[in-house]
Amino acid sequence: MSLKSKSISSKSSLNEDERLKKISPLRVLLNRPELGALGGSILVFIFFGIVAGDTGMFSAYGMLNFLDVSANLGIIAIAAAMLMIGGEFDLSIGSMIGFAGICIAIPAIYWGWPLWMSIIFAFAMAVLVGYFNGIMVVKTGLPSFIVTLAMLFILRGLTLAITRLITGRTQVPGLRVLIEDDPLAWLFATDTFKWLFTWLGSLKLIELRTDGTPLATGIPPSVIWFIALTLFATWILMKTRYGNWIFASGGDKVGATNVGVPVGRVKISLFIGTAVASTIFACIQVLDAGSADTMRGTLKELEAIAAAVVGGCLLTGGYGSAIGAAFGAIIFGTVSMGIFYTDVDTDWFKVFLGAMMLIAVVFNNYIRKKVTESK
Amino acid sequence: MSDYLVQFNNISKFFGKVIALKDVTMRLKKGEIMCLLGDNGAGKSTLIKTLAGVHKPDEGEIIFEDNKIVFDSPKDALDIGIGTVYQDLALVPLMSVTRNFFMGREPQKGIPFLKTFDVETANKIAADRMGQIGIDVRDPSQAVGTMSGGERQCLAISRAIYFGAKVLVLDEPTSALGVHQASMVLKYIVKAASEGLAVILITHNVHHAYPVGNSFTVLNRGKSMGTFQKKEISREKLLSMMAGGEELDKLEVELQEMDRIHNKN
Numbered sequence: 001m002s003l004k005s006k007s008i009s010s011k012s013s014l015n016e017d018e019r020l021k022k023i024s025p026l027r028v029l030l031n032r033p034e035l036g037a038l039g040g041s042i043l044v045f046i047f048f049g050i051v052a053g054d055t056g057m058f059s060a061y062g063m064l065n066f067l068d069v070s071a072n073l074g075i076i077a078i079a080a081a082m083l084m085i086g087g088e089f090d091l092s093i094g095s096m097i098g099f100a101g102i103c104i105a106i107p108a109i110y111w112g113w114p115l116w117m118s119i120i121f122a123f124a125m126a127v128l129v130g131y132f133n134g135i136m137v138v139k140t141g142l143p144s145f146i147v148t149l150a151m152l153f154i155l156r157g158l159t160l161a162i163t164r165l166i167t168g169r170t171q172v173p174g175l176r177v178l179i180e181d182d183p184l185a186w187l188f189a190t191d192t193f194k195w196l197f198t199w200l201g202s203l204k205l206i207e208l209r210t211d212g213t214p215l216a217t218g219i220p221p222s223v224i225w226f227i228a229l230t231l232f233a234t235w236i237l238m239k240t241r242y243g244n245w246i247f248a249s250g251g252d253k254v255g256a257t258n259v260g261v262p263v264g265r266v267k268i269s270l271f272i273g274t275a276v277a278s279t280i281f282a283c284i285q286v287l288d289a290g291s292a293d294t295m296r297g298t299l300k301e302l303e304a305i306a307a308a309v310v311g312g313c314l315l316t317g318g319y320g321s322a323i324g325a326a327f328g329a330i331i332f333g334t335v336s337m338g339i340f341y342t343d344v345d346t347d348w349f350k351v352f353l354g355a356m357m358l359i360a361v362v363f364n365n366y367i368r369k370k371v372t373e374s375k
Numbered sequence: 376m377s378d379y380l381v382q383f384n385n386i387s388k389f390f391g392k393v394i395a396l397k398d399v400t401m402r403l404k405k406g407e408i409m410c411l412l413g414d415n416g417a418g419k420s421t422l423i424k425t426l427a428g429v430h431k432p433d434e435g436e437i438i439f440e441d442n443k444i445v446f447d448s449p450k451d452a453l454d455i456g457i458g459t460v461y462q463d464l465a466l467v468p469l470m471s472v473t474r475n476f477f478m479g480r481e482p483q484k485g486i487p488f489l490k491t492f493d494v495e496t497a498n499k500i501a502a503d504r505m506g507q508i509g510i511d512v513r514d515p516s517q518a519v520g521t522m523s524g525g526e527r528q529c530l531a532i533s534r535a536i537y538f539g540a541k542v543l544v545l546d547e548p549t550s551a552l553g554v555h556q557a558s559m560v561l562k563y564i565v566k567a568a569s570e571g572l573a574v575i576l577i578t579h580n581v582h583h584a585y586p587v588g589n590s591f592t593v594l595n596r597g598k599s600m601g602t603f604q605k606k607e608i609s610r611e612k613l614l615s616m617m618a619g620g621e622e623l624d625k626l627e628v629e630l631q632e633m634d635r636i637h638n639k640n
Binding site: 252254255258259261 | 408449450453461463464465466467468469474477478479480481483490491492494
């Protein structure tokens with residue numbers, strides 16, 4: 001066999017030599033899903049560098065500001081991107097953020113639970129919600145768009161109803177005092193690399209307050225979570241068997257099932273992923289603000305999906321990347337904050353968001369055609 | 376021990392009142408290519424699914440290497456070595472050659488709980504296997520969508536063989552292909568058989584089946600019209616059997632009759 005096959009292969013490679021097309025590095029780059037978002041990010045930075053370079057936007061404080069916004073969005077965008085690669089949507093992300101917020105606040109404030117227990121409770125509820133979304137989609141075969149749209153209303157309604165029933169209000173304040181000495185809350189509420197900022201401040205390299213402490217005190221927890229999740233998601237997608245199953249489940253459900261990929265289990269786990277990411281988002285924001293608001297996270301699901309799409313995820317599934325979604329989030333975060341530093345009215349932000357998405361979808365569609373076109 | 380690698384004896388399958396298959400018998404030796412011919416609705420799809428373990432036969436028995444086998448799921452069929460390549464191929468166009476080749480059965484390395492998909496090994500195996508068929512994948516990380524129909528078909532077959540198929544069931548492997556592509560696939564099928572696999576080639580294209588087949592089973596309306604060795608039967612005879620020769624003859628007579636009446640008026 002080996003002899004024969006060798007002769008065949010060597011002959012054919014000779015035959016096909018003249019057909020070998022040189023693939024330019026540009027073409028290789030174009031085939032990466034995150035290219036559009038990476039280019040977009042660079043353009044956005046160049047734009048604000050020119051328009052707002054002399055304002056405070058690119059000071060340490062200003063940069064942390066827009067990075068914080070980007071990072072928060074990025075945390076849910078990465079989970080949304082992984083789910084989209086797996087071929088499904090989750091429209092209940094925003095509602096889950098609000099729901100997770102009161103799952104932390106009500107037990108901690110009204111039932112006297114320690115904060116860490118409320119946080120674990122919120123994550124447990126997230127796993128439950130994600131599992132329910134997933135099992136509904138997998139077992140009924142209904143589009144996830146419908147199932148999670150229903151969940152969007154159910155969760156937001158539950159959040160409002162329960163909060164008003166127990167507290168009589170729509171906000172639950174008073175969490176800030178509980179953060180100190182809590183064994184878990186620091187994960188979501190600690191600024192890191194403070195020493196770096198103090199040192200930079202002492203060298204007068206960054207802006208200082210009147211009392212001499214630096215204006216930017218440290219890297220916010222959202223940024224650390226954002227970076228960690230981007231790396232983790234990329235590792236899963238590119239380097240693990242489970243990652244291959246995600247691509248396969250989204251690319252061709254029937255085909256994947258036929259070769260033994262547990263498509264149902266993959267999808268359910270991805271739905272749990274978006275719900276858990278929403279809860280991480282909620283933890284960071286609730287502990288930062290010190291209060292839970294029933295309306296927190298409204299419309300975040302759409303921003304997350306928009307960031308994922310700008311990041312190169314196809315709406316039909318099977319293609320995309322976590323790094324792309326991260327850059328998509330950076331674009332949105334940077335523009336939403338940067339716009340304050342320009343003379344442009346902030347009302348225009350949504351126009352930009354929509355236009356950006358449209359361009360991204362057209363671009364992605366073109367790329368998909370390129371990738372799948374036959375010889 | 377009998378000569379046969381696999382035997383499907385008197386297989387019947389009913390769906391409610393509908394008799395999808397009745398008393399179909401097929402026996403294959405190692406290295407044999409049996410072509411299963413039949414028109415649309417002859418019961419080919421049902422038979423494939425029965426071979427692949429998707430359906431359980433209502434009557435009859437499957438004997439593999441002298442052991443009677445009952446399939447409870449497609450996985451059982453796969454495990455004993457019946458590899459089915461469906462018409463849709465179970466390939467994802469947006470995924471790379473390697474990722475498709477190992478889809479669902481990725482090689483892993485590393486410590487438990489932190490196991491990673493061994494992409495280097497997978498790339499090497501995929502490129503090597505495709506090279507053996509004479510398909511030069513310059514870059515195993517290229518998307519399957521960039522491959523031609525024939526190359527995709529070969530990839531799916533090669534995958535089935537790599538993962539231990541002893542009996543290959545191929546569902547219309549040439550139906551969507553041009554002449555050149557089809558001959559490339561057929562060549563590969565012959566090569567696979569020469570290496571000791573038994574191949575069941577399902578097709579409605581006699582011109583593709585006749586040159587490569589050793590034996591031919593014709594299916595018509597759920598029943599086997601018999602299995603014929605190549606020397607026993609001509610291409611024309613096969614063709615006419617498959618299309619339900621009598622029906623065509625009858626049609627011809629009727630047309631002549633109509634013609635006659637028309638001319639008279």
